[in-house]
Amino acid sequence: MYCNRFLGSGYGTGGGMFLMMGFGFLIFLAFVFLVFKLMKFNSPSSFSSDNLALDILNERYAKGEINEEEYSKKKTILSRKN
Structure with missing residues (x-):
């Protein structure tokens, strides 16, 4: 009721x-x-900018645009940000 x-x-x-x-x-x-x-x-913005930067760095190294020394320096800089 x-x-x-x-x-x-x-x-x-x-x-x-x-x-x-x-x-x-x-x-x-x-x-x-x-x-x-x-x-x-x-x-695409859901990916971390650090991961994207590292992917670009790996791609540039694989293409031969940067040498091993430059690659190592930039990779350590990017890994410090994490």
């Missing part, structure tokens, strides 16, 4: 409709949160 009044049976359909709209809104917020989390996870 009390539940019927709480859900809107005693006051028309307003209470039940309000409850369902709130539940729908919570589902919508969860969906939006999930979409933003997935977008952030898949973005």
Whole structure:
């Protein structure tokens, strides 16, 4: 009996409709949160800038753009930042 009044049976359909709209809104917020989390996870900026710098350094060394001495110096500088 009390539940019927709480859900809107005693006051028309307003209470039940309000409850369902709130539940729908919570589902919508969860969906939006999930979409933003997935977008952030898949973005290139989700990688650490130190890891990206080390990858670029390794690539430059592999291509022969820098010598071993320069590579070692820059690698120690990057590893100190971690």
